[in-house]
Each structure stands twice: as C-alpha cells, then as structure tokens.
Amino acid sequence: MSGWADAKAPSxxxxEALADAAFAALPDEFRRLCAGLRIHVDDFPDDETLTEMGCETEFDLLGLFRGVGLAQSGEVATGQMPNAVWLYRRPLLDYWAEHDETLGHLVTHVLVHEIGHHMGLSDDDMAAIEAAAEAIETPEA
Known part of the structure; x- marks a missing residue:
C-alpha cells in the first residue's frame, strides 16, 4: 500500500510514452499503413471538437483520429495537415479508474480503434491487431 501513497496521476x-510504446508493439504491416501519423496527447478535447462529436461532457471522448484515412485516401493535398490521433489524458484516466484493465491496455485499445476505423478496418480486424500487440508485450513463459 505504501507505493500508492506517493503516486501521482500519469502526466x-x-x-504519450505509453502511446508510443503501444504503437511500437503493433504489427509491422499495421504501422507501415500509418506512415507519417502523429500521436498527440492533450488533457481534454477542445470545445470545437466536443461540439463536432456531439459530446455531452469533456469526459465523453477518449481519443480521436483526424486526417484522411486509407479508405478515403488518394493523394495528400497540398496544405493538408498530417494524419493524427489525439488521446485525451483526463478522460482516459477517468475511464481507467472505473474499469478493471491496465492503463497500457486502455491506451493501446483507444489508439488501435482511432487509427483502425479510419483505415476501414472492422472491429474484428482491430481485435486481432490488439491481440497480436499484447502477445508481443507479454510473451508466454
């Protein structure tokens, strides 16, 4: 119990380090499809994003993909912002506190889903990618 006495919420x-590690653990073919993808971490989504996504509170959105996914792809237009995923720290921590899963698993799950839906991947495809990443993180003894 003493380890928790001095513990602080992750910064x-x-x-971001958890997200980078989660991304690095994804299968090579998935990461290749994400060339140039940027991962950002903010405490909360901005007001414009909350309104656009129809969120009732600033805790409703754990992550968001912005950009042109492979399903819509084609050539990158001049002046187009690079594809990016935003992860929202405070909503992630709030969700984590109320559920029985590790923070690393939650960050991986949100990251895969934000990238995957915009690549035209199904939920089953994304579950398989997550399972492959978890197998790399925790190899069987």
Whole structure:
C-alpha cells in the first residue's frame, strides 16, 4: 500500500510514452499503413471538437483520429495537415479508474480503434491487431 501513497496521476508525457510504446508493439504491416501519423496527447478535447462529436461532457471522448484515412485516401493535398490521433489524458484516466484493465491496455485499445476505423478496418480486424500487440508485450513463459 505504501507505493500508492506517493503516486501521482500519469502526466501528458507519460501517457504519450505509453502511446508510443503501444504503437511500437503493433504489427509491422499495421504501422507501415500509418506512415507519417502523429500521436498527440492533450488533457481534454477542445470545445470545437466536443461540439463536432456531439459530446455531452469533456469526459465523453477518449481519443480521436483526424486526417484522411486509407479508405478515403488518394493523394495528400497540398496544405493538408498530417494524419493524427489525439488521446485525451483526463478522460482516459477517468475511464481507467472505473474499469478493471491496465492503463497500457486502455491506451493501446483507444489508439488501435482511432487509427483502425479510419483505415476501414472492422472491429474484428482491430481485435486481432490488439491481440497480436499484447502477445508481443507479454510473451508466454
């Protein structure tokens, strides 16, 4: 119990490090499809995003993909912002506190889903990718 007495909530940089590690653990073919993807971590989505996504509170959105996914793809237009995923630290921490899963698993799950839906992947495809990433993180003894 003493380890928790001095524990603090993970910072933006620590959540970003979890996201970077989660991305690195994804299968090579999935990461290749994400060339140029940027991962950002903010405490909360901005007001414009909350309105656009129809969120009732700032805790409703764990992550978001912005850009042109492969399903819509084609050539990148001049002046187009690079594809990016935003992960929202405070909503992630709130969700984590109320569910029985590790923070690393949650960050991986949100990251895969934000990238995957915009690549035209099904939920089953994304579950298989997550399972492959988890097998790399925790190889059987």
């Amino acid at each position: 933006l940089a620590e959540i």
